[in-house]
Amino acid sequence: MSNRFVSETGGGGGVGGSDVATRRLRETVTLLTLPVEESVVAGSGAEGDEKRKVPGLRSVVGVVFEDNEKARRMLEVLGVEALEVIEVRGLLRRRVEAWT
Numbered sequence: 375m376s377n378r379f380v381s382e383t384g385g386g387g388g389v390g391g392s393d394v395a396t397r398r399l400r401e402t403v404t405l406l407t408l409p410v411e412e413s414v415v416a417g418s419g420a421e422g423d424e425k426r427k428v429p430g431l432r433s434v435v436g437v438v439f440e441d442n443e444k445a446r447r448m449l450e451v452l453g454v455e456a457l458e459v460i461e462v463r464g465l466l467r468r469r470v471e472a473w474t
Contacts, residue, residue: 397456404452405465408434410472435472438462 412430429451438445438459445459454462466472 394456401454401457402465405462431469431472435466438466
């Protein structure tokens with residue numbers, strides 16, 4: 375990533391910096407692994423039997439590129455808090471299957 379990422383996360387050397395970097399990485403992976411179509415996945419609860427809907431890539435892309443307020447609401451649903459809307463748009467642009 376760019377130097378901007380390193381400086382924002384405190385250089386990655388401290389505990390706080392690595393927490394932020396880990397959160398940003400986890401959110402990036404979430405976006406890069408979104409299913410193309412909406413799906414239902416097992417929750418991460420203790421029993422593992424709760425299920426939740428995960429929006430599909432195409433619907434996420436449609437909302438994120440529509441306007442900033444709708445994009446923030448969608449990111450909240452996905453649990454993405456550490457990444458800015460502009461960063462999310464840059465990531466989603468790279469998902470070829472979103473545009474086919």
